[in-house]
Amino acid sequence: MDFFELAKARYSCKKFSEKAVEEDKLTKVLEGGRLAPTAKNSQPQHIYVLRSEESLKIVDTLTPCRYGAPVVLAVAHNKQSVFEYPGGVYNSGAEDAAIVATHLVLAAKEVGLDTCWLNFFDPDKAKAELGLPDNEMVTILLDLGYPDATAKPLPNHESRKPLSETVTYR
Ligand SMILES: Cc1cc2nc3c(=O)[nH]c(=O)nc-3n(C[C@H](O)[C@H](O)[C@H](O)COP(=O)(O)O)c2cc1C
Numbered sequence: 001m002d003f004f005e006l007a008k009a010r011y012s013c014k015k016f017s018e019k020a021v022e023e024d025k026l027t028k029v030l031e032g033g034r035l036a037p038t039a040k041n042s043q044p045q046h047i048y049v050l051r052s053e054e055s056l057k058i059v060d061t062l063t064p065c066r067y068g069a070p071v072v073l074a075v076a077h078n079k080q081s082v083f084e085y086p087g088g089v090y091n092s093g094a095e096d097a098a099i100v101a102t103h104l105v106l107a108a109k110e111v112g113l114d115t116c117w118l119n120f121f122d123p124d125k126a127k128a129e130l131g132l133p134d135n136e137m138v139t140i141l142l143d144l145g146y147p148d149a150t151a152k153p154l155p156n157h158e159s160r161k162p163l164s165e166t167v168t169y170r
Pocket of ligand 1 (some may be wrong): 014065118119120121154156157
């Protein structure tokens with residue numbers, strides 16, 4: 001698929017099949033994330049592949065949005081190796097995690113898997129329940145798997161604002 005086909009084909013899957021994700025496909029998805037750029041190339045990401053019964057049970061206590069996915073990728077980042085914006089207020093942690101997650105999502109589609117990006121969870125609770133070290137925080141959960149035979153995009157998948165509403169030329 002070329003980039004625009006891939007970008008259009010990706011949608012938020014809300015019903016996954018129980019079919020297991022093959023190791024080689026999972027590795028390709030993770031490799032897609034590995035190639036992502038990060039601020040100053042600091043690569044603060046730490047991806048937890050949650051797929052054991054125990055881990056998925058924990059996910060289900062954090063969010064109602066697993067939708068039957070057999071794998072959930074928790075995209076965390078090391079708070080100590082992020083880029084601090086001048087001004088000292090903001091840092092790149094969440095944006096580094098977001099671009100890694102975007103690569104994961106698109107790589108998944110490329111190998112025939114679907115995803116759903118989740119932020120409907122409490123990051124502090126997720127950190128505690130998943131046993132993350134103090135220096136990490138998790139801002140993104142990604143459901144990953146094969147779509148159920150009945151899965152399809154929600155109608156809003158086709159609804160994007162025109163460029164005239166979201167772009168300003170100056
Ligand atoms: C940052 C972000 C957070 C999201 N959080 C959730 C979520 O917690 N639960 C959920 O079901 N979908 C979630 N979604 C999916 C969006 O609702 C979905 O991307 C949007 O409605 C557009 O649909 P599409 O992805 O099928 O094109 C999230 C998407 C993004 C980008």
